[in-house]
Amino acid sequence: MIFIENEGVNDPHLNLALEEYILRNFDRGDDYLLFYINEPSIIIGRNQNTLEEINQSYTEENGVHVVRRISGGGAVYHDLGNLNFSFITDYDNTKLNNFRNFTRPVVNALNAMGVEAELKGRNDILVGDKKISGNAQFSSVKRMLSHGTLLFDCDLSEVQNTLNVKMSKIQSKGHKSVRSRVANITEFLPEPIDIKSFRKKIIEEVYRDQENFTTYHLTEKEWDGVKKLKAEKYDQWDWNYGKSPKFNIHRTKRFAVGEIDVRIFVEKGTIKSLKIYGDFFGKEPVENIEEILEGKRYDLAEITQALETINVEDYFGNVEQPEFIDLLYGEDEL
Numbered sequence: 001m002i003f004i005e006n007e008g009v010n011d012p013h014l015n016l017a018l019e020e021y022i023l024r025n026f027d028r029g030d031d032y033l034l035f036y037i038n039e040p041s042i043i044i045g046r047n048q049n050t051l052e053e054i055n056q057s058y059t060e061e062n063g064v065h066v067v068r069r070i071s072g073g074g075a076v077y078h079d080l081g082n083l084n085f086s087f088i089t090d091y092d093n094t095k096l097n098n099f100r101n102f103t104r105p106v107v108n109a110l111n112a113m114g115v116e117a118e119l120k121g122r123n124d125i126l127v128g129d130k131k132i133s134g135n136a137q138f139s140s141v142k143r144m145l146s147h148g149t150l151l152f153d154c155d156l157s158e159v160q161n162t163l164n165v166k167m168s169k170i171q172s173k174g175h176k177s178v179r180s181r182v183a184n185i186t187e188f189l190p191e192p193i194d195i196k197s198f199r200k201k202i203i204e205e206v207y208r209d210q211e212n213f214t215t216y217h218l219t220e221k222e223w224d225g226v227k228k229l230k231a232e233k234y235d236q237w238d239w240n241y242g243k244s245p246k247f248n249i250h251r252t253k254r255f256a257v258g259e260i261d262v263r264i265f266v267e268k269g270t271i272k273s274l275k276i277y278g279d280f281f282g283k284e285p286v287e288n289i290e291e292i293l294e295g296k297r298y299d300l301a302e303i304t305q306a307l308e309t310i311n312v313e314d315y316f317g318n319v320e321q322p323e324f325i326d327l328l329y330g331e332d333e334l
Helices: 012-025 056-061 099-112 156-163 195-206 220-234 287-293 300-306 321-329
Strands: 002-005 032-036 041-044 065-068 076-078 082-090 117-120 124-127 130-139 143-151 170-172 214-217 247-255 258-267 270-278
Touching (some): 012 032, 012 041, 012 065, 012 143, 012 220, 032 195, 082 195, 099 117, 099 130, 099 143, 099 195, 247 321, 258 321, 270 287, 300 321
Parallel strands (some): 002 032, 002 214, 041 065
Antiparallel strands (some): 082 143, 117 124, 124 130, 130 143, 170 247, 258 270
16 A cells, blocks of 8 residues: 655645545556545545535634545544545445444554544444544445544544534435534643654554555546646536535525515525515516526626626515625524
8 A cells, every 4th residue: 555645735625635636547456545634624525515514604704614525424523633535446335325334543553552442333443432533434346445544642622613503494315413422632642742753653554554555646637637627627616516406495584674584496506496485565577586596606796797787675675785685594583
């Protein structure tokens, strides 16, 4: 197994691109191990509806990255206290969804450090009833990616802040995450160590029975390929948000002028249909607004721009434009 050095990159867009680039471009017959640490980010599962998983306003206000990965499973929070690992191997049907095979050296290393960890359920590593690692897989015809995150010294309050969804009434065909009780590995270590020392111990355990330890550094040309994949896929709204499965949104609010009831159908991140109901009085037909927004991305900036020239009061009475936009896309009222 060849260890690939990610050169200290903390950009989650680039690290996920690196994983996929290795999977699709490196030689078959060789196995690879990759470690990386990401800046604060939410990593969305391949089959999830992004808006159903995140606190959108919080992530935007605090500069938290939102990136979709190619593997399934649930949304997870990463920060500089998370150590992420990836095994890239040839496809083997016996290893498909066999997380025990890939997590064994990680569990062994934790046990050797005095952390009583074990794989429980399908893909989680727990200490007692506290989750310290989640794992996922992706397979192509020829290759497999098995990766996971180790909660070493993560800001657990940010897990709650970023994954506490503020927009309800979304009926989605995506695979909703199940939130687990989580804890940091540092809570269970008999002696404190830093994340670099922790990574070193994991690597030593992985390579304990192998005679040759090889570290590979990507060439400049290979990094150019990774950056191209990042720019064309992992930086794109269409991948991170628009890839979401079909979903319906029902938003209702009572204003002084009456109730406004909005029904939105979104597919691949785009508003396919929009209907506005209510007992308000306006001089202009709401069908105008429906037509303007249909075909637009279900994205705050795009909705705001589309309605820029609309005088909302003409349609609903004494309702200001920011209030109406907040109804379409804002957080729920407590």
